[in-house]
Amino acid sequence: MHAKTTKRILLRVTFIVLTLGIVTLLSSRGDQSGLTTFVRQDETVRKRTLDVPCSKDYKKYQHFEGCTPRRCGRGVMDGLVTHEEAKQLQRIAKRGLALGGSNGGASILDLHSGALSKGDSFINLYELMKRSNHKIVFSEDDFSLYRKVKNRIRSAIAAEFGIEQDRLHLTHPTFFSRMTTKPAKTVHDEYWHPHIDKETYGSFDYTSLLYLSDYGSDFTGGRFVFVDKEANSTVEPRTGRVSFFTSGSENLHFVEKLASGTRFAITVSFSCDKKHAIDDPHIKS
Template identity: 60%
Template sequence: MAPQRRAGARMPESAGAGAGAGAEEQQQQRRRRRRPSSVTKSGVPKDSRQKWLKVAFFLSSAMLAYLLSGSYLLSEDGVTEVLARYSEVVSDKFVEIPCSEDYDSHKRFEGCTPRKCGRGVTDALINREEAERIRRIAERGLSLGGSDGGASILDLHSGALSLGKHFVNMYRYFGDKIHDIFTEEDFQLYRDVRQRIQQKIALAFGISSSSMHLTKPTFFSRINNSEAKTTHDEYWHPHIDKVTYGSFDYTSLLYLSDYSEDFGGGRFVFMDEGANRTVEPRAGRVSFFTSGSENLHHVEKVHWGTRYAITISFTCNPDHGIGDPVLT
């Protein structure tokens, strides 16, 4: 006779259910005590993740605000740094950059040919009243002619003046009428401004002012939003002054009107690797720089209004020097 297994004592169903539920509830409480917060699939606590999301949002918002309203702007070409805004007065700003090899293919003049390269901006050299007087010289001269396109030039040295699609020598073309347009005081002011700019450049680059020579072309420019008619009107193309004009060693611009008030667009843009750096014109502001490919640049198209400026350039080679303009 096979032995029979004795069945274990069975708890009443109600007691078993109650005890099982109580044990399960205790187990759940222990699990809750061990778990400080809910956890995402990635294993990161939700509370911590929310805190990090808030921090990341704050940092990205702060960076965007900096880029948009600080020293940088977001443009179609990427990040653009504003070296000088039209609304601020820049006493003196200078940025040194490595020199290119462009000067090696030209005769070097010790104590003048750039070994220190860079770019500078100052509003402390020419005051606004002087800038207004100089602008009137440009306006009177350009009233004799002007380009059919958007860019007109007036060169007091050579007499070159835009007229339609061509250039004329205004001293020959208009003869004695020139004395009704300009005065000796106009030319003296022009010479005085040129000398101050020359001395400022010499000081910034650590060279002798007497070793620098004015060189051509040196001219007034008037730019508006008229459609270009000839290649001379296409002022917006990137270029290198030392390549375009072999005599240039140092270039300067004196602005005679205000960005965003007298005209829109028309900022001066240094095109560096990874970013553009701009100067917003302001009447009386002088921007200067070494003329090699370390300062590749262009001028933005003018969208409205009229932009006035003077380009005044210098060479270290006396063979390429020119004299100051004289009213004869």
């Protein structure tokens, strides 16, 4: 073969390889809107983590040695909670929420305090249960499932961040959420605003979310989005998926507005400060 022809072919091959490389790189980083996917709904991840630099805000907060994040980050685990456990928790959520429900698109049931969205405000489910002879909604088995799952999540967070698990205290609020496409009626329905959990909830140091329904089939929209400098990054909810992260401003986030369907999740969070510890939810007598 002619040296010139060989050179031309080599140049062409190099061009094709480079173009393919750039296309692959761009598509793996996200679409034109600057959105990348951290974990897709249709994949099963044992554990996927990402370190993110801790925000400077930690200087403002009291430091709890051996617990306050020194390393910040995010993680997603699919194997921690079984599909059946998540489905059972969804049934519990539905049972409780059936006694209330917001007029707008977001309803919560706080398992610890009993706060339940109803209309444009909240009622107390435990008060209601007390008045109507206790076990109308939850059984001891329901609470025991919640505790089991919460302890598993706590161990996973402790292992990931190199903390002794006894230093992580379950904190308020811990709640089931149900989101729909209904228009918001009060600010409590506006789940789509970017926020920092440490600022919104005060006591949170490590946030976890357990998803109880599937993005793409049970609902559309409703992806969890981390707001990052370069490109936002989504976690697509999947039944049984646990997503956890340090609660400071390094993990600013929001939930996209739902486009269709109903989305269920539980927020389970931990504080390093004993003062903010709450008991495991249990039947109040």
